[in-house]
Structures are given as C-alpha cells and as structure tokens.
Amino acid sequence: MSNSSSISDSPHSSVPGSPRVEDFDEYNDPELIPMLMYPGDLSKLPSALRTHGGAYIVSPPLPPPPIAEASSSLFALSPDAKSALRHPGGVSVRGYNCALKLGREWWDYSPQQMDPAEDPDGLKPSTELIPPDAEFVEATERYFRAALKLLHECISVFRTPSEYGTDMIPGQVTEQGDSTLRYLRYSTSLFPEQTARTSDPSSERVLDKGKGRADPPSSSHPVMKPHTDHGILTLMTATSPSALYIYTPEGIPLPAPPLPNAVLIIAGDCLAHWTREALAPAQQPLADHSPDFSSSKLTDNVASPTTYAPPPYPPPGTRANASAWDSSRPPMLLPTPHEVVMPVRGDTDAQAEEDRISLAVFLRPAKDVVLYRKPCSKSDIVAPSGQSSGDTVPNAPSQKVSSETNRTLKDPEANTDVMTFGRWAAEKGLYPPRRCWLVGRGTT
Ligand SMILES: O=C(O)CCC(=O)C(=O)O
Numbered sequence: 001m002s003n004s005s006s007i008s009d010s011p012h013s014s015v016p017g018s019p020r021v022e023d024f025d026e027y028n029d030p031e032l033i034p035m036l037m038y039p040g041d042l043s044k045l046p047s048a049l050r051t052h053g054g055a056y057i058v059s060p061p062l063p064p065p066p067i068a069e070a071s072s073s074l075f076a077l078s079p080d081a082k083s084a085l086r087h088p089g090g091v092s093v094r095g096y097n098c099a100l101k102l103g104r105e106w107w108d109y110s111p112q113q114m115d116p117a118e119d120p121d122g123l124k125p126s127t128e129l130i131p132p133d134a135e136f137v138e139a140t141e142r143y144f145r146a147a148l149k150l151l152h153e154c155i156s157v158f159r160t161p162s163e164y165g166t167d168m169i170p171g172q173v174t175e176q177g178d179s180t181l182r183y184l185r186y187s188t189s190l191f192p193e194q195t196a197r198t199s200d201p202s203s204e205r206v207l208d209k210g211k212g213r214a215d216p217p218s219s220s221h222p223v224m225k226p227h228t229d230h231g232i233l234t235l236m237t238a239t240s241p242s243a244l245y246i247y248t249p250e251g252i253p254l255p256a257p258p259l260p261n262a263v264l265i266i267a268g269d270c271l272a273h274w275t276r277e278a279l280a281p282a283q284q285p286l287a288d289h290s291p292d293f294s295s296s297k298l299t300d301n302v303a304s305p306t307t308y309a310p311p312p313y314p315p316p317g318t319r320a321n322a323s324a325w326d327s328s329r330p331p332m333l334l335p336t337p338h339e340v341v342m343p344v345r346g347d348t349d350a351q352a353e354e355d356r357i358s359l360a361v362f363l364r365p366a367k368d369v370v371l372y373r374k375p376c377s378k379s380d381i382v383a384p385s386g387q388s389s390g391d392t393v394p395n396a397p398s399q400k401v402s403s404e405t406n407r408t409l410k411d412p413e414a415n416t417d418v419m420t421f422g423r424w425a426a427e428k429g430l431y432p433p434r435r436c437w438l439v440g441r442g443t444t
C-alpha cells in the first residue's frame with residue numbers, strides 16, 4: 001500500500017507515515033501503526049492489535065498529559081527527595097526507581113492501598129510515595145482516571161461478540177484493579193559517570209541502591225529492553241525524540257513516535273491468556289489441540305502462519321515438556337513486545353540531546369483474577385524456585401517467592417494449576433523467557 005495515497009486529504013495528513021482511518025479495513029501494511037478515531041473506530045482495536053500489535057487512538061477524551069510538569073516537578077527533585085519516594089520493600093512498580101546504567105528513572109503512581117503481599121508489615125500505603133507537589137499529583141490523578149475510563153471503553157470492545165469471540169475479558173475487570181500510571185525519564189545525564197560528576201557521593205550511593213561506586217553504563221543509549229507488559233492494555237504517550245518501537249505478531253519492529261492528540265494502545269500478557277482460554281478451553285485434554293497452527297481456525301487471518309509462533313510461556317516450575325500445553329493453543333492476541341532506544345549525541349536526530357519523558361497507564365486486573373487454569377499431573381508441578389527438580393525453568397534466579405504464589409501454585413485434588421494475575425506478576429521477573437516472547441527467536 002502506498003503511504004502517500006493513504007494519507008492524502010486525511011484529517012491527520014500532518015502526521016507522516018500513518019494510515020488514514022478510513023483505509024483501515026483494507027489496510028495491510030506492516031510498517032505503519034493504525035490510527036483509530038475516537039470513538040467511532042474503537043471497535044477496530046482487536047484487529048489492530050492482532051495485525052500490528054498496537055494502535056493510536058486519535059482525539060482521545062483525555063486532559064493534556066502532565067509530562068512537562070513531571071519534568072519540572074517530579075524529576076527535578078533532589079536525589080534525597082527521590083529516595084524518600086522509594087518503596088520500603090524495594091518494589092520496582094511503586095514509587096520512585098532508577099536504572100542509572102540504562103539511563104532511566106521512573107515513578108509509579110498507584111493510589112490504591114498496597115497489596116499485603118507487597119507490604120506485609122503494612123509499612124506504608126502507596127499514597128505516601130507521592131512527590132510534595134499537590135498540583136502535579138492532582139493533574140496526575142485526573143489523567144489517570146480519564147485514561148482508565150478510556151481503557152475500560154477499549155475493554156468493552158473485547159466483550160462485544162466479534163469474529164474473535166465474545167466475553168474475552170472476565171467480568172471482574174471493571175475496577176481499578178492493580179492499575180498504575182508511570183512517568184519515565186530517559187537521559188544520558190543519568191548514566192553513572194554523569195551522576196557521579198554532578199551529584200555528591202552520598203546521594204549517588206543512595207540512588208544506586210547502596211553501591212559505593214559508579215559502574216559504567218550498559219549501553220551508550222538510554223534504553224528500556226524489549227519486554228511485554230504484564231497487564232491487560234497499556235496506554236502511552238511521550239515527548240520527542242521518538243524512541244519507542246513496538247513489534248508486530250510476526251516480530252517486525254514498528255517505530256511508535258508520539259503523535260499530537262493521540263495515545264498509543266498496546267496489548268499486555270493478560271489478553272494473550274484470555275484470548276487463548278476463550279478459544280480453546282483449558283479443560284480439554286492436550287490431545288485435542290494440534291500444535292500445527294496452520295490448521296487452526298485461530299490463525300486463518302495471519303499472513304504467514306509458519307512465522308506465527310506463540311509466546312514461549314513455560315509454566316513456572318513445570319517440567320520442560322509441560323510447555324507443550326501452551327504452544328498447542330495459540331492465543332488470538334499476542335502481548336505486544338516493545339522497547340525504547342534513545343538517540344544520543346552523534347545520532348542524526350536533531351533532538352538527540354534532549355531528555356525523553358514518557359507516560360504510561362497500565363490497565364491491570366486485581367491480583368486474584370484468574371488468567372488461566374491448566375490441567376496438570378501432580379508430578380508436573382514443582383516449587384518455582386527449582387528446589388525439587390533438576391529440569392525446571394533454566395536459569396531461574398533463586399528468589400523468594402511470595403506466599404500468594406505458593407498458595408495458588410496448585411490445587412492438588414483437582415490436578416489444576418491456577419495462574420492468577422498476582423502470581424503471574426510475581427513470577428514474571430523470575431523466568432527470563434516470560435519477559436518477552438521475542439527473546440530467543442533471533443529477532444532482538
Ligand atoms: O517509555 C516508554 O515509552 C515505554 C515504557 C514502558 O514500556 C514501560 O514502562 O513498561
């Protein structure tokens with residue numbers, strides 16, 4: 001498809017490289033992320049996620065994102081003030097965190113009380129991990145509420161009968177759940193050498209999790225490595241320079257620059273679990289499901305079924321052959337891999353030396369919502385830390401697994417392995433293949 005014909009006389013023709021919404025049905029260009037006009041085109045979101053891994057929603061019902069305020073208020077705080085916003089239990093998805101070697105810092109806004117599993121001693125409600133700027137926090141709260149409303153509208157599309165099924169999202173996903181809003185700052189000035197030069201040594205130690213010295217950066221560019229988000233949907237916007245890339249289900253990278261008056265929506269892990277369940281009930285025995293995807297109804301619309309591989313989700317703590325359960329049931333939607341690679345000095349981008357600030361709203365279910373139930377034999381399940389079998393997930397770091405994880409690991413009587421969202425989130429970091437289904441496919 002030719003870009004010039006598709007964007008001429010489009011209301012968004014000022015945005016180069018994006019297809020006109022009206023062309024969407026015919027549209028099959030893997031190089032462009034579709035643009036959906038709010039509200040009329042929301043119904044096309046499942047298709048867009050399936051073919052491209054993401055879609056822009058144009059004219060979303062959202063207040064202006066408080067990104068400039070994040071820069072001047074939140075990220076301008078002193079190192080000590082930032083340290084005061086760290087979660088007492090070291091949780092990286094609440095309050096302030098940084099990865100200086102990757103040139104990145106971020107802050108998560110989560111107005112709900114902390115989950116007891118994260119905060120067993122009831123040390124602090126998360127509302128205490130907020131910066132001392134009421135105006136900024138109010139603007140953040142306003143944006144968060146409006147974004148959640150929009151994301152729930154998106155979810156209602158998945159509940160409407162369509163060629164992909166009906167009621168793909170469980171009914172409980174109507175509340176805030178474990179949703180959060182995140183601001184990120186990417187800057188070469190965050191690299192350890194820079195911070196060592198510009199901040200006093202004691203602050204630097206605090207910022208870099210107790211390290212007394214500045215290790216060199218892991219990359220010359222501020223980055224976020226390829227991953228999928230563990231929630232349902234993520235809504236994103238950012239300042240230039242453009243640095244975000246998403247991957248299609250075929251593993252093709254697409255630039256995802258910030259567009260004026262638009263937000264990007266991508267799919268999280270939950271959608272893959274639920275669309276797999278909706279189309280292939282887990283209760284059916286393994287033998288009923290052919291691993292030959294080309295013969296599956298589910299893949300009729302996929303351009304090259306042979307290149308369409310499901311994400312390698314080895315069930316935690318199971319024997320290697322148990323992962324065949326997952327690969328025999330391709331999900332209708334894959335979670336969207338994405339990564340951020342900042343241009344830096346010497347790159348061609350004119351804005352290469354500017355910081356990039358991004359904002360993401362993660363729509364997540366509550367921790368006890370079930371992602372899937374998997375039939376298993378008693379011998380399939382071992383402790384996720386790999387203590388009771390030699391053939392558990394390779395290289396899984398030995399880490400403490402929450403009591404919630406152990407409780408829900410298995411119902412021995414029913415021979416059913418129940419994966420809740422809380423368990424998935426807790427275990428995702430422990431099993432490298434779950435970080436991103438692209439890893440190991442030679443794409444990254
Ligand atoms: O900074 C961005 O644009 C993406 C952030 C992201 O992927 C994340 O926080 O999970």
Ligand SMILES: [Fe+2]
Pocket residue numbers: 227228229338
């Ligand atoms: Fe992400």
